[in-house]
Amino acid sequence: MNINARSTWFAVLGLAALSGVAMAGQRDELVNIHLSATSQNAGRVAVATLVPTSATTMQIVLFVSGLPSHVALPARLYSYIYAGTCEQLGPAPEFELNQHARVGDLVPMRMWKSVPVPMAQLRSGNYAVVLKTSPVDGFYNVFCGNLGGAGPSPA
Numbered sequence: 001m002n003i004n005a006r007s008t009w010f011a012v013l014g015l016a017a018l019s020g021v022a023m024a025g026q027r028d029e030l031v032n033i034h035l036s037a038t039s040q041n042a043g044r045v046a047v048a049t050l051v052p053t054s055a056t057t058m059q060i061v062l063f064v065s066g067l068p069s070h071v072a073l074p075a076r077l078y079s080y081i082y083a084g085t086c087e088q089l090g091p092a093p094e095f096e097l098n099q100h101a102r103v104g105d106l107v108p109m110r111m112w113k114s115v116p117v118p119m120a121q122l123r124s125g126n127y128a129v130v131l132k133t134s135p136v137d138g139f140y141n142v143f144c145g146n147l148g149g150a151g152p153s154p155a
Contacts, residue, residue: 040138041067056118061113064131075134079098083126
């Protein structure tokens with residue numbers, strides 16, 4: 001990893017940690033998931049922070065270090081949760097998290113998405129979060145992260 005990518009990665013992690021401090025009452029329940037860049041977005045980093053907001057709902061806070069150079073500004077990112085893993089996504093999204101598609105011309109970007117499902121369900125099954133460019137920009141997958149795992153990780 002080059003120095004620029006490494007410093008961007010630390011900046012993204014720092015933003016994720018700050019979001020955890022802002023939600024101190026739920027801090028023990030936060031889960032940070034590293035999102036891997038696809039070949040369409042090589043060298044970029046992203047983190048999804050999962051935050052339970054009730055027994056049946058959670059919020060995903062997404063931090064993105066950058067997008068491909070061909071993406072038009074202001075950038076639009078679309079996010080989805082698929083059954084399966086990043087290596088083998090289901091045929092269609094289980095959840096579309098696009099109540100508000102993120103529009104911005106500043107990077108890094110931060111987005112909040114509500115998910116009408118308990119965290120335990122997403123963490124216990126085979127689910128992956130996928131970020132895509134807009135249809136105008138090719139609707140490419142640019143990041144993916146597997147949500148399954150055992151218990152919360154330190155925020």
